[in-house]
Amino acid sequence: MPIYELHCNGCDTDFETLAHSSDETIPCVHCGSADTHRYISLTSYRHADHWxxxxxxxxxxxxxxxxxxxxxxxxxx
Structure with a gap:
């Protein structure tokens, strides 16, 4: 399961949680509100020279x- 970064519009907080990619709504871990949206997470890659x-x-x-x-x-x- 991937880690998702979300924002809750109910309590205006950002949080991370493990969830299935098929989960349409992920409730806030702070207030339980279903009014959340996912952020696009940044990824990190190592350059081939480093390897x-x-x-x-x-x-x-x-x-x-x-x-x-x-x-x-x-x-x-």
Whole structure:
């Protein structure tokens, strides 16, 4: 279930609530009024560069860890 941002015209407050997308009216959690309307929620996206930097960093750390493992194995043999 998505979180919806709503405004109540009865008590003039904003609130968030979990609701089914099929729910036509969502009552106010403060006063119980059915005179509410949904806001269009803002969304957040991460740019692909952010993902790429994280992945490259993780890959580099993994390669360093593998290199150290091989060095330790070579020393113990």
């Amino acid at each position: 790429m930097k994280n992945m490259m960093s993780a890959m580099h750390k993994s390669q360093e860890r593998d290199k150290l493992k091989k060095e330790l194995e070579a020393q113990t043999v």
